[in-house]
Amino acid sequence: MTYLPRIADEALAAAIDTFPVVMLDGARAAGKTTSAARVVTSELRFPRDLAFVQADPGGVLADEIRPVLVDEWQLAGTELLWAAKSIVDADPAPGGFILAGSVEPEAYGPTYPLTGRSVRIALRPMTRRELEGGGAEPLWLERLLAGQVATPGRRHPRFDIGDLAITGFPAAARLAGSADWLRSYAGTIAERSVEDKRDPVRVNRLLRVLAECESQAVPDEYLWRSADINRVTLAAYEQMLTRTHIRADLPAWESNRIKRITTYPKRQYVDTALALALARIGPDQLRRDPALAGRFLESFVATQLRPECDRLGGVLHHVRTKGGEREVDLLIELDHGLVAVEVKAGVEPRPADARHLLWLREQLGDRLLATVVLHRGEATFELVDGVWAVPVTSLWT
Template identity: 30%
Template structure:
């Protein structure tokens, strides 16, 4: 997926074009360095980089019309450094109605006083952007389309040739555009510097109260050890406090809020279908980083350590799969959830679509575990009250390598290197 002079196309490119043709302004949200600016630049006629352009920041404060009256679409990059722009953009969209595609706002953090952002409804559309999926980075064939699966098609094909060590490299390197050609060693250095910047600068800039850097580092390490689980805040508080005892829950909640506002973590909410079983469901979210490489960097690990402990690496692989499935599901307007009951029966990924269709997926590093995972999915589908939520549009086992195909029991086997939107 490559376009233009050095620009590698993203799944959200088409979504951005569609939104610009339908609404006055579009906000692209995502973590730093995930490619928001490059993607927005492809569609913009005028570009203001507010984080580095002092003149543009002054204009935003004292004469915003000078910026907003530029040839459209106008890109306001890192708009959150001048949060008053939100209301000015909203008013400009109203004043110039019914014109569409006037402004693109890109930001890597949510301002603290974001209560008024709800007033952007109908004027400012929001697009979530994440680090590159394997399809976008050139490591997936895309032969197994999620949209085709949701339509009931029998997808088939093979992966792009990644071995298990190659997939582990992608877990360590991540989907950051700056690291496309980096080795895991070089990527590890970059990512540790990235997290250090987050801890020492970005989180501190979000509020008036200083956050303890060592506490934040311990929280990142705890989240990394608990990735793909529903670890409770009380457990995280113990890890953060260490030998001195757990820190206050409110302290951890504040740290987690900062990480969410910086788009560094993205949990999977629980799916609550109508169930035939009387077993209560768990409503706590499953914790993930926006990209598994952040978990690897927070733990100071690399490919050698991950290869030596494939059981633990399976949780990081699940984070990789969830990242990609979010990218692919978003293209069709879908969302990613998880399901777990109080007996600890669970399904790793539930994809839901706006029209009510849903699909269930299990994640397994070892392709030989497909039989067990398929049995889990078939048992789960029988617990769902299909008279109320319908039959699953698809069920699949997402694994590391091999071919994409549908089994006789209706469950598809899907190597991550074959997935696409």
């Protein structure tokens, strides 16, 4: 099959040319093996090669021709990291190993073996740009800051709200029954949690509650009460879901310039179609309920921008005052400034849709590099002074 370029490919290639070890993290079935295999010379795949490596981790790693891909490295445990450390300490040349993992170990022991010897890169489920074959093209954020997105009169295709159900997991992206695949995928994670002495029934219940809270800044108490668990269990389960890379909660932005900002994260899955499948929400329900559609569209936009933020060294946040009077859906923090994005499920945004962005600009001044209202319509135009209405589909078309 033809390889579809990933936004992370450039960072992965640069990392393997710079660091002895690259830790490639991401949810299972996100495409880590396919991407990493293109830039290595030899491969060790677990569980296929697990017994072979466990018999002599240091010897096996040293004998492989570098760079070496070790796929699902966590199955060998942290002993493999210590073996890699010993090798790169003796020969710290770049391009030693790519260690791809889909489950972060619960503990590394008293110290992390690869401190100062490795870099981490996230490979998330595919964006629409990547699914359409445009993963190697300039980033939307780069084009926005260069003035190439906010172009009066430019039109893009209208976004069908039903397309939120298109998953970014490559194996399921083209399946007609992807919702069943996604529920089975999440169920497997819940069942495997038994190994961690956790109840798969309760994990499944929490998965459903989190999906129903997609893109909402709800307190922990709401989650553990809704899932019929206690706060200690919630903390353990959420840690497990974070370690499997299927959660990508949107942290609240904090600033001394703005008082009374909430600290609750927005609850989000790493893939919007996964959240829809777990909540059992279909396209018809989204079309009937604009508020519901707005929440999942916001989640979808976040999934499209996270890999771009990763590439640019940025961080994705949301902004919300404690009383909820002011809220900005997405705030992207880059080294040289901030980008603010509101997401609207309608096709004809109005000046009132920019009011929270104008408030934020008053607070932040020149730190705010761009302000955008993303909408499902076709037209690009200046909504109010300095705030542009831009189609969601501009993210990939």
